[in-house]
Amino acid sequence: MPSWLSEGLSGHWHPSTELCLTHSDDDGATWTSPQVYLAGGQCPNLRRLADGTLIHHTHRFELVNEAIFETIRSRSPDNIAGLVERNWPGVQRGTGIWRSTDGGTTWGEPTWLAGAPGSEPLHPKLAPALAVRGNLLETKSGTLLVSAYSFGQDNTSHLFASTDGGDSWHWVAAIADDSNETYLHQTDAGDIVAFLRRHLDADVLFACRSLDDGATWSTPEPVCRGYPACTARLPSGRVLLIYGFRFDEGYGVRARVLPANAAPDSAGEEFIVRADGAGYDLGYPDAAVLPDGRVFVVFYHTRKTDVGTGQEVVQAPRFIAGCMLSAR
DSSP, rough: OOOOOGGHHHHHHHHOEEEEOOOOOSTTOOOOOOOEEESSSEEEEEHHHHOOOEEEEEEEEEEOHHHHHHHHHHHHGGGGGEEESSSOOOEEEEEEEEEETTTTOOOOOOOOOOOOTTTTTTSSTSSSSSESOEEEEEESSSOEEEEEEESSSSSSEEEESSSSSOOOOOOEEEEHHHHHHHHEEEHHHHOOEEEESSSTTTTTTEEEEESSSTOOOOOOEEEEEOSSSSEETTTTSEEEEEEEOTTTTTEEEEEEEEETOOOOGGOOOOOEEEOOOOSSSOOEEEEEEETTTTTEEEEEOOOOGGGGGOOOGGSSOEEEEEEEOOOO
């Protein structure tokens, strides 16, 4: 795969971004060669539903000319976070959701999330400026839930739902202000818990809870230092919480075990998954519980041993890493 670093780039925005699928049939030990299935996305999220359907969601930026970029910037000062101008002028396109019923060989047309109060398109031909990093949750009732966040002076995490297998989506509620990159977890009792990266108080992971399928939410509570997060239900019924540790005490990924109700004030002792990162731009884990109870965790990573002489930390090569955890 071509490296942006060879072009002198180390940011997150590139107009030729490509999203790839790779498969493993040996519990993550080996993987097929990555195959491009979508161009232009910035933060891919993939989930297989109970019926085998693959659903992918991502936000993306559109490459525009300078005139369009400056026009949008001049009339949308509150949405400046939806614009990027590193090397190329880009405008937030919104968050789209794609479905595949043949294992990812072909994909349908996207549905773009809309309807969140105060979230408007930055251009008439674009969807509302919503971004996403987090999972799609298939609830016990079969409803699908996704969280996306709005831009502006403060980020707001919003909840969207689908009751037809992902063909159509509607806005449900605002989960929390000053929040983004939300991961959704349903407890055995049916509560929905949202693990939130805070926009301003960025060092700490927060969580809030809904007892009514996402219509209303509790006040967010701090969980631990680190972000963003994912969860996995362990065979014991407890919840494994995994999160990026983006601090110089050991850049990498860490985890804790929560009780079955995912109560944030009952988090267990922190343990290290990986701590050899080159800098803070890493993490973003997701996890799968294997049939034998082990947990396979994937995340993106940089190694401090890969930083060349005279090279800045942000230029260390990034790659997708995997770790196998033994669950008890």
